[in-house]
Amino acid sequence: MQKQTISTKPIRSLEDALEQCQVLGMRVSRQRRFILELLWEAREHLSAREIYDRLNHEGKEIGHTSVYQNLEALSSQGIIECIERCDGRLYGNISDSHSHVNCLDTNQILDVHVELPQEFIRQIEEQTGVRITEYSINFYGYRNSQESK
Numbered sequence: 001m002q003k004q005t006i007s008t009k010p011i012r013s014l015e016d017a018l019e020q021c022q023v024l025g026m027r028v029s030r031q032r033r034f035i036l037e038l039l040w041e042a043r044e045h046l047s048a049r050e051i052y053d054r055l056n057h058e059g060k061e062i063g064h065t066s067v068y069q070n071l072e073a074l075s076s077q078g079i080i081e082c083i084e085r086c087d088g089r090l091y092g093n094i095s096d097s098h099s100h101v102n103c104l105d106t107n108q109i110l111d112v113h114v115e116l117p118q119e120f121i122r123q124i125e126e127q128t129g130v131r132i133t134e135y136s137i138n139f140y141g142y143r144n145s146q147e148s149k
Helices: 014-023 030-042 048-057 064-077 118-128
Strands: 083-084 088-092 099-103 109-112 140-142
Touching: 014 030, 030 048, 030 064, 048 064, 048 088, 064 083, 064 088, 088 109
Parallel strands: 099 140
Antiparallel strands: 083 088, 099 109
């Protein structure tokens, strides 16, 4: 899924996310606020189903359709992250450029900010003829050291 609008200011908090909704003219409905609050509290990548289940378990009644529509609106405007995986989409609270560590034994995706040396980026630009404006790296590994043997 591609972002249609990219925020110029990094969204680093729930308050930033709510402010960006207002800047973009998006109504901050009760349901939209519930979703944003959950993503900022959870600090992990969740599927739409997990978001729906957690919100309803907390007594915040919200329908399936409302969850999907709000996730689509928030991710298409660059307020939240949407990761496409073979088993479905996952949503996270960090929307600016960052990398991921994919834990193979727990199936978790962890957000990390990695800054590559400028010399390395220049080398890639020279090899490809493409000016690098941002990047994302995916790391894969095991949390449980026995799995790596």
